[in-house]
Amino acid sequence: MSVKLSTEGLSVGYGRKPLIEDIAMRIGDGEIVTLIGPNGAGKSTILKTLTRHLQKIRGSVAIIGEDVSKMSDKKFAEKVSVVLTDRIKADRMTCEEVAAAGRYPYTDFFGRLTEKDRGIVEDSLKRVGVWEFKDRQFDSLSDGQRQRVMLARAICQQPQVLVLDEPTSFLDIKHKIELLDILRELAKEHGVSILLSLHEIDLAAKISDTVICVADDGIRKVGAPQEVFCGDTIKELYNIENGEYNLVFGSVELKAPQGKPSVFVLAGGGAGISVYRALQRRQIPFSTGILCENDIDYQVAKALAETVISIPAFEMPSEESLASAMEEIRRAGALYVAPQLRFGTCNAAMRKLIGDSALRGIAILEDPFAAKAQAESFESDAKTAAHFEKSDAKTAAPFEKNGGKVGTGEPAGGVMPALKSLQRAEDAEDESKIRTI
Amino acid sequence: MEKSYETKTEEKQAAEQETMQQDSPKRSRKKELFRFEICFLLLAAALFLMVILSIWIGSVAIPVGDVFKILFSDQMKGEAVYTIVWKSRMPRLCAAALLGGALGVSGFLIQTYFRNPIASPFVLGISSGAKMVLAFVTVIALRFWGGMGSVSMVAASFLGALVSMGFVLACAGKVKNMSLLLVIGIMIGYICSAVTDFIITFAEDAEIAHLTTWSMGSFSGKDWNDVLVIAIVVAIGFAGCIALIKPISAFRLGEGYAQSMGLNVKLFRVLIILLSSLLSACVVAFAGPISFVGIAVPHLCKVMFSSSKPSVILPGSFLLGAVFCMFCDLIARTAFAPTEMAISTVTAVFGAPVVIGMLLRGRKNRT
Numbered sequence: 001m002s003v004k005l006s007t008e009g010l011s012v013g014y015g016r017k018p019l020i021e022d023i024a025m026r027i028g029d030g031e032i033v034t035l036i037g038p039n040g041a042g043k044s045t046i047l048k049t050l051t052r053h054l055q056k057i058r059g060s061v062a063i064i065g066e067d068v069s070k071m072s073d074k075k076f077a078e079k080v081s082v083v084l085t086d087r088i089k090a091d092r093m094t095c096e097e098v099a100a101a102g103r104y105p106y107t108d109f110f111g112r113l114t115e116k117d118r119g120i121v122e123d124s125l126k127r128v129g130v131w132e133f134k135d136r137q138f139d140s141l142s143d144g145q146r147q148r149v150m151l152a153r154a155i156c157q158q159p160q161v162l163v164l165d166e167p168t169s170f171l172d173i174k175h176k177i178e179l180l181d182i183l184r185e186l187a188k189e190h191g192v193s194i195l196l197s198l199h200e201i202d203l204a205a206k207i208s209d210t211v212i213c214v215a216d217d218g219i220r221k222v223g224a225p226q227e228v229f230c231g232d233t234i235k236e237l238y239n240i241e242n243g244e245y246n247l248v249f250g251s252v253e254l255k256a257p258q259g260k261p262s263v264f265v266l267a268g269g270g271a272g273i274s275v276y277r278a279l280q281r282r283q284i285p286f287s288t289g290i291l292c293e294n295d296i297d298y299q300v301a302k303a304l305a306e307t308v309i310s311i312p313a314f315e316m317p318s319e320e321s322l323a324s325a326m327e328e329i330r331r332a333g334a335l336y337v338a339p340q341l342r343f344g345t346c347n348a349a350m351r352k353l354i355g356d357s358a359l360r361g362i363a364i365l366e367d368p369f370a371a372k373a374q375a376e377s378f379e380s381d382a383k384t385a386a387h388f389e390k391s392d393a394k395t396a397a398p399f400e401k402n403g404g405k406v407g408t409g410e411p412a413g414g415v416m417p418a419l420k421s422l423q424r425a426e427d428a429e430d431e432s433k434i435r436t437i
Numbered sequence: 438m439e440k441s442y443e444t445k446t447e448e449k450q451a452a453e454q455e456t457m458q459q460d461s462p463k464r465s466r467k468k469e470l471f472r473f474e475i476c477f478l479l480l481a482a483a484l485f486l487m488v489i490l491s492i493w494i495g496s497v498a499i500p501v502g503d504v505f506k507i508l509f510s511d512q513m514k515g516e517a518v519y520t521i522v523w524k525s526r527m528p529r530l531c532a533a534a535l536l537g538g539a540l541g542v543s544g545f546l547i548q549t550y551f552r553n554p555i556a557s558p559f560v561l562g563i564s565s566g567a568k569m570v571l572a573f574v575t576v577i578a579l580r581f582w583g584g585m586g587s588v589s590m591v592a593a594s595f596l597g598a599l600v601s602m603g604f605v606l607a608c609a610g611k612v613k614n615m616s617l618l619l620v621i622g623i624m625i626g627y628i629c630s631a632v633t634d635f636i637i638t639f640a641e642d643a644e645i646a647h648l649t650t651w652s653m654g655s656f657s658g659k660d661w662n663d664v665l666v667i668a669i670v671v672a673i674g675f676a677g678c679i680a681l682i683k684p685i686s687a688f689r690l691g692e693g694y695a696q697s698m699g700l701n702v703k704l705f706r707v708l709i710i711l712l713s714s715l716l717s718a719c720v721v722a723f724a725g726p727i728s729f730v731g732i733a734v735p736h737l738c739k740v741m742f743s744s745s746k747p748s749v750i751l752p753g754s755f756l757l758g759a760v761f762c763m764f765c766d767l768i769a770r771t772a773f774a775p776t777e778m779a780i781s782t783v784t785a786v787f788g789a790p791v792v793i794g795m796l797l798r799g800r801k802n803r804t
Contacts, residue, residue, distance in 0.1 A: 052696070052697075053693060053696060053697070073699040073700065074699040075699075076699065077697060077699030081698075082693075082694070082697045088691050089552070089691075090689060090745075091554075091689065092743065093689060093745055101686070101687055101689075101694070102698065104699060105699045109683065110682055111682060111683035153690075
């Protein structure tokens with residue numbers, strides 16, 4: 001793979017003060033390189049310097065081995081084209097005209113388009129799927145369509161390197177996906193090297209061959225997505241203090257509830273995720289278990305639960321883990337069985353926890369938020385309470401019958417739901433037996 | 438005038454949408470060309486009509502038949518009306534046409550530069566700057582040399598235009614907000630007008646008479662020598678603009694994109710400033726500051742052609758500016774004859790509504 005764009009000891013910044021120093025990057029044929037990092041770290045500054053919109057402070061930039069500072073404007077334009085963040089106002093220009101503007105470096109003194117130019121414009125518009133809008137006024141299009149036209153314009157310039165500064169900013173999810181698909185296609189089929197900045201780290205992980213993390217203090221990490229998206233890189237890069245970024249799902253978990261757990265959620269196999277998130281929304285601290293480390297519940301539980309009782313992947317719950325789970329349930333003082341939880345060969349032992357809890361007089365909740373009701377008696381903030389009550393009806397709906405019934409701390413109140421839970425567990429077992437038969 | 442064109446635009450768009458599916462690219466291009474041709478034909482016809490009207494109507498009545506005889510043959514040579522037409526009405530007419538065209542083009546350049554439909558040489562104080570320096574130089578010249586030639590008048594007002602434009606640009610470096618910049622331009626215009634008034638206050642009677650009529654703006658009293666100078670300056674300016682068609686076209690997408698397509702933005706800006714200053718300076722030197730033409734004409738022209746392609750809007754603005762100024766001049770000298778109105782009085786009456794309409798329309802589009 002030959003190197004299309006390379007920088008050597010490049011320092012960038014506004015004026016004379018360097019913002020990021022000593023950048024060395026190499027982008028090969030058909031490679032997609034993504035800059036990620038917090039706002040204001042300098043992603044745009046780097047891109048603008050590479051596109052010559054900003055004066056570089058030190059170092060050199062080369063395209064296919066040729067020093068950029070020695071290139072004429074026209075020659076540079078034949079090699080590099082851009083899609084900028086600016087929302088442009090194109091007064092009375094049709095989409096075709098906007099795209100055709102990309103032929104600028106190739107047209108004659110008066111900018112007349114030849115048949116060949118028109119063919120290229122047509123191809124580009126078709127490639128991004130806006131050919132049917134070609135006679136429409138650019139200003140009358142939606143953001144997604146405009147961004148595509150701007151991309152078509154950049155393609156018309158027939159560049160070696162395509163630079164896009166946050167191209168997905170104004171787009172909805174569908175248009176984001178489609179735009180990135182087009183970029184992927186350009187890179188793979190035409191060998192165009194693509195350098196872009198993205199805010200959506202999950203998309204960055206999926207589209208990029210190489211990811212460059214730009215932090216406030218310089219370039220933090222460079223590498224393939226799997227190298228960059230590991231450990232706490234993202235959390236550190238964006239300086240996330242509250243909340244978690246989940247690398248496996250590429251999704252974000254908000255700030256975990258703080259404090260001593262007031263309910264233990266018996267979960268596994270995905271049954272827990274929606275319960276965890278519902279508890280998080282109400283800021284009810286909880287613990288959960290017993291989860292295998294390859295369970296999808298485990299990914300979310302790690303981010304949100306106060307304590308997770310876990311066992312290694314593909315293992316059955318051991319005596320110790322059951323004991324520590326029981327200990328944890330006692331600490332929380334209440335147990336909630338995730339409604340979609342199924343019991344099978346591997347986790348049958350967990351059923352014992354329900355019975356044990358009932359015997360020990362621990363409340364078994366029908367409604368996970370009941371725990372909050374207990375906790376709330378300590379809270380004086382009536383406003384938040386009112387707020388929770390209001391939203392109760394909505395959020396509680398997905399769980400069980402939304403019975404406002406509260407299993408209080410008393411054993412008498414706790415036994416009935418406990419029996420129900422047991423019953424449910426047995427039903428589930430029967431069902432699975434029937435299926436296996 | 439504007440309304441009829443707009444309805445046409447809508448009809449055309451509706452027709453286009455109907456046939457969009459089976460429309461081949463060539464056909465839609467042909468349609469566009471057809472529209473351009475029609476517009477240019479209309480403008481040419483309007484220009485011709487204005488020439489005839491301007492010669493026909495006036496304090497001395499000339500029969501319509503005679504207008505053609507005078508224009509296209511030598512039959513009436515030696516008669517008084519012949520002299521009136523060729524010595525007075527014709528040069529005035531040519532001056533109005535050329536300067537009107539220059540204003541239209543200059544307005545288009547400034548609007549391109551600032552990417553704002555309200556920017557024009559008059560609004561940004563460029564005309565006022567030219568007026569100030571010209572007033573100053575005129576007073577001095579009248580005192581010491583008893584008058585000045587038309588070339589030096591153009592030079593003086595060009596200098597003034599550059600001075601005030603320089604101020605506006607110096608501020609533009611610091612202020613990125615275009616509306617603020619417009620306000621600054623207006624303020625500079627006020628300062629220049631104040632200085633001009635100051636000069637007039639301390640000028641002598643003869644000079645005052647000269648300056649006052651001139652500063653109100655008028656196409657009267659132009660002879661063929663003036664027309665020649667105007668023609669040369671305007672031709673230079675217009676040729677320069679034609680040479681800039683390609684960069685102007687690219688600049689429509691904004692500075693960032695223009696630069697990424699290989700345009701030397703700095704050089705381009707300097708050229709635009711020089712050309713528009715030259716053109717508006719020429720207008721100020723010969724006719725005084727004329728308002729609203731610079732704003733209204735390029736806008737009307739874009740509506741009419743339903744395009745912003747500089748290759749059609751530049752000549753279109755020139756023609757439309759010429760027609761517009763001839764029309765206004767005709768009204769200025771005939772409406773209350775024998776009293777002649779200042780040309781800006783008339784251009785404001787016809788130009789201001791266009792500007793208001795434009796602002797309202799712009800607001801509607803934004804929401």
